[in-house]
Amino acid sequence: MTMMKKLHLGVAALAITATGAVAQEVEVLHWWTSGGEAAALNVLREDLAGGGIGWTDMPVAGGGGSDAMTVLRARVTAGDPPTAVQMLGFAIQDWAAEGALADLNALAEEQNWNEVVPEALQRFSTYEGNWVAAPVNVHSTNWVWANTALMEELGIEQPGTWEEFVAAMQAAQDAGYTALAHGGQAWQDATVFDSMVMGVGGPEFYQAAFVDLDPEALGSDMMVEAFDRMSTLRGFVDDNFSGRDWNLASAMVINGEALFQIMGDWAKGEFVNAGMTAGEEFQCFRVPGTEGTVTFNSDQFAMFNVEDEGDQASQVAMASAVMSPEFQIAFNVVKGSAPARTDIDPSSFDACGQAAMADLAAAGESGGLFGSMAHGHANPPSIQNAMYDVITAHFNGEFDSATAAEEMVTAVELAQ
Amino acid sequence: MAATDPMLDSGADFRTRLQAWLPKIVLAPSFAVMVIFVYGFIAFTLYLSFTDSRMLPSYDLVGWQNYERLFRVRQWDTAIINLGIFAGLYIVISTIIGLLLAIFLDQKIRGEGLLRPIFLYPMALSFIVTGTAWKWILDPAIGLETTMHRWGFENFQFDWIKDSDMAIYTIVIAAVWQSSGFVMAMFLAGLRGIDNEILKAAQMDGASNFQMYRRIILPQLRPAFLSAFVILSHLAIKSYDLVVAMTDGGPGTSTWLPALFMYEYTFTRNQMGIGASSAVIMLMTIAAIMVPYLYAELKEQK
Numbered sequence: 001m002t003m004m005k006k007l008h009l010g011v012a013a014l015a016i017t018a019t020g021a022v023a024q025e026v027e028v029l030h031w032w033t034s035g036g037e038a039a040a041l042n043v044l045r046e047d048l049a050g051g052g053i054g055w056t057d058m059p060v061a062g063g064g065g066s067d068a069m070t071v072l073r074a075r076v077t078a079g080d081p082p083t084a085v086q087m088l089g090f091a092i093q094d095w096a097a098e099g100a101l102a103d104l105n106a107l108a109e110e111q112n113w114n115e116v117v118p119e120a121l122q123r124f125s126t127y128e129g130n131w132v133a134a135p136v137n138v139h140s141t142n143w144v145w146a147n148t149a150l151m152e153e154l155g156i157e158q159p160g161t162w163e164e165f166v167a168a169m170q171a172a173q174d175a176g177y178t179a180l181a182h183g184g185q186a187w188q189d190a191t192v193f194d195s196m197v198m199g200v201g202g203p204e205f206y207q208a209a210f211v212d213l214d215p216e217a218l219g220s221d222m223m224v225e226a227f228d229r230m231s232t233l234r235g236f237v238d239d240n241f242s243g244r245d246w247n248l249a250s251a252m253v254i255n256g257e258a259l260f261q262i263m264g265d266w267a268k269g270e271f272v273n274a275g276m277t278a279g280e281e282f283q284c285f286r287v288p289g290t291e292g293t294v295t296f297n298s299d300q301f302a303m304f305n306v307e308d309e310g311d312q313a314s315q316v317a318m319a320s321a322v323m324s325p326e327f328q329i330a331f332n333v334v335k336g337s338a339p340a341r342t343d344i345d346p347s348s349f350d351a352c353g354q355a356a357m358a359d360l361a362a363a364g365e366s367g368g369l370f371g372s373m374a375h376g377h378a379n380p381p382s383i384q385n386a387m388y389d390v391i392t393a394h395f396n397g398e399f400d401s402a403t404a405a406e407e408m409v410t411a412v413e414l415a416q
Numbered sequence: 417m418a419a420t421d422p423m424l425d426s427g428a429d430f431r432t433r434l435q436a437w438l439p440k441i442v443l444a445p446s447f448a449v450m451v452i453f454v455y456g457f458i459a460f461t462l463y464l465s466f467t468d469s470r471m472l473p474s475y476d477l478v479g480w481q482n483y484e485r486l487f488r489v490r491q492w493d494t495a496i497i498n499l500g501i502f503a504g505l506y507i508v509i510s511t512i513i514g515l516l517l518a519i520f521l522d523q524k525i526r527g528e529g530l531l532r533p534i535f536l537y538p539m540a541l542s543f544i545v546t547g548t549a550w551k552w553i554l555d556p557a558i559g560l561e562t563t564m565h566r567w568g569f570e571n572f573q574f575d576w577i578k579d580s581d582m583a584i585y586t587i588v589i590a591a592v593w594q595s596s597g598f599v600m601a602m603f604l605a606g607l608r609g610i611d612n613e614i615l616k617a618a619q620m621d622g623a624s625n626f627q628m629y630r631r632i633i634l635p636q637l638r639p640a641f642l643s644a645f646v647i648l649s650h651l652a653i654k655s656y657d658l659v660v661a662m663t664d665g666g667p668g669t670s671t672w673l674p675a676l677f678m679y680e681y682t683f684t685r686n687q688m689g690i691g692a693s694s695a696v697i698m699l700m701t702i703a704a705i706m707v708p709y710l711y712a713e714l715k716e717q718k
Contacts, residue, residue: 396668
């Protein structure tokens with residue numbers, strides 16, 4: 001009896017502190033745990049603290065965010081969703097379809113989100129015409145990161161074609177360096193594969209294979225060639241790549257052990273964090289063959305249905321803070337990505353950031369802006385993961401390229 | 417007096433009745449918890465495996481579709497083959513090493529008290545710790561290979577953990593390292609339980625040491641073999657943490673085991689139906705091995 005009484009008192013005390021002292025609070029589930037990412041997130045945290053809104057951090061480590069999504073599922077199933085969750089592409093759509101997301105329409109209308117957010121992005125931030133998430137940034141995934149000092153030492157110019165790219169890597173390998181820094185995790189293999197498919201077949205093929213999931217495109221000769229290019233890259237990766245985290249691969253380029261890394265622009269945060277300047281100590285250029293196109297993913301904060309009115313208010317405050325131009329600039333300068341709004345002045349961005357914003361605008365107009373398959377912006381998670389399996393198995397030598405293309409067709413069919 | 421007698425009677429009656437009921441009352445909560453959280457969830461999983469559940473459970477039945485798909489998914493083949501390799505080697509090698517260690521420790525050697533815990537201690541570690549430690553030991557860039565190079569053995573090469581054909585064997589190495597000592601302890605207990613009189617009699621009849629082990633001791637260790645087999649095989653089939661810590665299923669998908677498959681499909685790939693059907697297959701595999709074996713063993717003992 002006394003136990004129960006104590007328990008009740010304890011719960012009551014807790015409830016009082018929860019509603020009284022910290023009425024305004026957001027609980028944010030995210031997987032931004034590496035140096036540059038954590039620094040970028042701090043911008044938002046401080047921004048909200050300025051408005052008197054508390055921040056409960058709920059980080060779940062793991063590059064692609066799959067672990068974070070598992071935690072999320074447990075929380076939602078238990079009826080206790082976090083206020084806001086960092087989320088990618090189709091995951092937002094899946095949760096919206098389950099009816100788990102809050103409605104941000106009022107705020108969106110007030111701040112005119114329909115006008116300033118590119119349409120390719122709205123495809124993911126809205127569900128059946130309703131805003132359910134606030135986009136933070138646009139990452140493009142078809143970047144090559146290079147160590148300038150090493151390029152000069154080896155006498156390498158910025159490669160413009162696939163052949164020149166291969167020749168540059170050959171030169172680095174001959175000189176005893178790792179030509180391509182890469183981490184052998186499925187999502188990293190797939191990130192590289194995005195660029196290979198775009199480079200071999202261009203936008204139409206990319207659309208047919210990854211978005212329309214056309215079996216003919218998936219099993220085509222072009223797909224075989226994309227896999228062949230992966231084999232070529234495999235020859236330039238050091239032996240110990242398996243399981244390495246992406247930021248460790250970036251560190252190899254930063255330290256001058258490796259020449260190139262093919263990775264999304266979140267890698268820039270690592271370079272900047274290491275005190276290097278874009279365009280000078282390190283270079284960024286589009287993966288040769290994919291110039292003029294941008295494969296993107298966009299981090300968004302999806303807002304979950306929460307009961308408490310105080311929580312709902314802080315949710316709206318957070319969404320508003322995320323979409324404010326000041327935050328978009330401050331955040332994306334640190335994170336390495338381009339802002340999710342098109343009306344942002346690029347002058348405070350570095351060379352790579354300005355190039356990203358220009359490329360993004362150009363690709364958006366020319367129809368070269370595509371969601372990245374590797375980051376869940378081209379097809380739903382089940383299909384994305386089925387593709388991962390084939391790509392990573394091929395990269396690790398389990399299939400030859402022709403078998404891999406055939407497996408692609410089967411894997412996609414089974415996942416649908 | 418007369419008035420209190422019946423009261424005393426009923427009090428004693430209540431006490432005996434309570435005594436009879438007490439074990440049942442005490443067991444009831446744990447029984448209920450067991451029924452719901454073990455058998456209830458098994459039934460729920462079985463049901464889910466026949467539905468079109470994807471991200472969250474759904475209750476629309478689709479028949480055998482999930483099972484059909486499961487057996488066409490290439491990763492499931494990989495997982496099953498890996499389980500065959502892993503479980504086979506793990507059980508056999510752990511049993512052999514454990515038995516040999518026990519036999520050697522049983523030779524009345526000095527320092528047994530010190531050696532026993534040394535062999536047994538790996539079992540005190542979780543598979544996560546074992547996996548992480550072995551990941552570092554076997555990693556060619558920081559572990560064994562680099563160390564050997566530093567000591568001057570330039571040609572030493574051991575990069576199995578990064579090789580998709582060999583990686584599953586590194587998992588066997590770590591698992592055997594962890595479990596052999598435990599198996600040893602079980603066999604040692606069995607050896608100590610053998611009647612010395614029989615051994616003395618055999619000795620007098622002129623039996624050699626080898627004959628004694630082969631004809632008398634090992635047959636008497638049957639219960640220990642049974643326990644070892646039961647414990648090792650269920651450890652093997654549910655193996656998940658060791659793989660996650662050591663290779664995370666890689667390189668590629670080459671070290672997937674069924675438990676990893678189940679987790680991936682259910683929780684990260686939004687294909688809960690297929691994940692549930694793989695869990696059911698795993699359960700049936702365990703049942704198929706265990707039930708006949710236990711039945712035969714337990715029946716014989718009666």
